[in-house]
């Protein structure tokens with residue numbers, strides 16, 4: 001960084017640090033000397049590992065964001081939330097049915113929702129989180145799967161929920177049920193799976209495994225994408 | 229013969245708290261028993277609705293250990309009959325909330341079995357959780 | 363009087379899951395008697411039971427958020443009646459209570475509006491109306507004129523339960539001596555019987571973890587209905603329906619001599635009397651099969 005770089009003051013876990021303007025929150029952490037082991041992953045906004053809560057100057061709102069995607073502002077207060085405690089019930093998807101009763105059994109806390117919409121406010125993915133929780137109570141599992149599609153399991157909603165619902169695990173179950181029982185079946189997929197099982201692609205995969213990095217990358221970036 | 233009621237310090241606080249939470253002037257209750265007479269749940273209760281009023285009035289915090297406040301289903305039968313226009317259902321709710329707000333649930337939400345989940349309507353589960361969980 | 367009432371409709375979660383027959387019969391019968399129900403484009407569970415403490419504003423948020431959506435429908439001209447129509451007794455009671463609370467308390471209204479900053483403010487312009495009330499407005503005599511298949515000789519116990527009559531400021535009729543459901547029963551050509559248990563609580567949510575209470579209360583209610591000459595009970599609450607209808611299974615387990623009795627949603631009777639097809643009556647959804655009774659009366 002050059003000397004002319006503008007700096008801003010941020011408070012990381014309550015302590016003041018000067019960091020370059022335009023940094024993301026993760027960059028600010030690292031600039032300030034924190035070594036992040038948990039709480040960062042892809043740095044691209046996909047993995048959801050970098051959940052952050054912050055408050056900006058002059059705003060009472062506690063906001064949630066992805067540390068790798070949110071740019072710091074002057075006088076921002078920041079804390080990392082590397083992990084949100086949540087129990088995951090074990091289930092066999094084959095034994096379940098795609099309706100409300102499954103959630104009553106596995107995630108009964110869903111029925112504690114008070115419709116405060118705090119989860120939606122907290123979601124860095126702009127998901128209508130309350131709406132997917134509510135869709136489940138109304139028996140609309142496909143709707144829940146659809147609304148929650150962009151969820152990256154950052155956990156911020158669950159952290160703020162007064163009803164202590166673990167929305168992201170609930171979303172996962174809704175999506176699994178949708179995939180298994182409700183989504184339209186794709187014949188093409190069955191054909192392809194059969195081909196894979198019959199070893200049609202074994203040779204190609206073997207070749208790829210032995211490829212140089214560079215060549216593999218080229219192959220990937222120059223791949224043909226068919227959109228029908 | 230008029231009696232002088234002595235409240236313990238703690239009890240007076242308790243009464244004040246329940247009066248505030250319920251919005252009811254519990255000391256107005258004259259113990260006529262109309263509420264208990266009409267309550268459809270009275271057989272399931274350990275103390276009667278009018279006794280809840282009495283104990284709270286006297287600041288007897290043991291009222292919080294009675295089953296009655298959990299059995300009261302807010303059916304509002306007493307609400308529409310009290311000659312003093314008091315609302316026992318609100319007092320019950322205030323007592324329940326006093327317990328619940330210490331983060332103590334009165335139901336284990338994980339107890340709903342697969343069979344029960346398949347039967348029970350959402351309306352039952354949502355309302356039970358509202359009344360029995362903190 | 364408008365020819366056709368086009369009104370925002372709040373279903374509640376149970377009408378979308380276990381009580382679909384309640385909803386479908388209400389919608390289809392409504393069309394025949396001049397009620398067009400337009401479901402709120404967005405709504406959430408009202409919470410079923412109203413919070414009774416003086417604080418706890420959070421619990422009133424769910425109803426109020428629904429009113430915001432109803433106001434939007436009015437502004438967009440999607441309806442010609444700006445009230446909100448509700449079928450389920452418990453939703454009705456809870457939504458009406460919360461509405462009353464914020465309308466009468468501008469501070470509470472402001473707190474809730476401030477909290478819901480992602481939505482528009484609620485202006486307090488919506489009133490809640492129950493299906494029974496709407497039918498009464500239309501006129502039970504007018505409804506009687508539309509009946510094609512009068513439910514002759516069918517003796518019905520009108521079950522109000524708690525939530526339609528209490529507290530008094532929420533009630534759809536006189537709390538101690540109501541007639542609105544009986545008037546409805548007469549309008550479809552059936553015979554309303556007089557009975558004691560019409561507004562005795564069925565045990566409500568105790569059905570989740572204290573079934574004994576519900577079994578005792580439901581049994582008492584059904585036996586009272588039978589003793590008073592009823593052949594079936596009608597209700598407007600999916601929780602009452604579950605407790606009075608489905609829980610007869612448990613009553614029978616406890617008392618094998620118990621005689622079962624069909625329980626209908628009132629809109630199912632309306633649908634039958636209006637001559638609607640079976641798919642709009644939804645008798646498959648009733649636990650105690652009402653078909654033998656209806657066959658005996660030549661109604662199906």
Ligand code: SF4
Pocket residue numbers: 122123124125126127129150151152153154155156157158167168
């Ligand atoms: S729904 Fe919850 S876990 Fe998923 S992205 Fe939004 S806040 Fe994160």
Ligand code: SF4
Pocket residue numbers: 112113114115116117118119120129130133160161162163164165167
């Ligand atoms: S934060 Fe929790 S209680 Fe509030 S709307 Fe979301 S899921 Fe419901």
Ligand code: SF4
Pocket residue numbers: none
């Ligand atoms: S508003 Fe905040 S501080 Fe007040 S009771 Fe609720 S959570 Fe606690």
Ligand code: SF4
Pocket residue numbers: 256257258259260261262263264277278281309310311312313314315316
């Ligand atoms: S009916 Fe009213 S005055 Fe009488 S005992 Fe009950 S609460 Fe007290």
Ligand code: SF4
Pocket residue numbers: 263266267268269270277299300301302303304305306307316317320
């Ligand atoms: S509100 Fe409670 S105390 Fe009053 S009659 Fe009903 S169950 Fe009994």
Ligand code: SF4
Pocket residue numbers: 302303451452522523524525562563564565566567599601602
């Ligand atoms: S459960 Fe009781 S309180 Fe609820 S609607 Fe039925 S009768 Fe009324």
Ligand code: FES
Pocket residue numbers: 039040041042043044045046047048049050066067068069
């Ligand atoms: S590090 Fe993966 S989303 Fe931010």
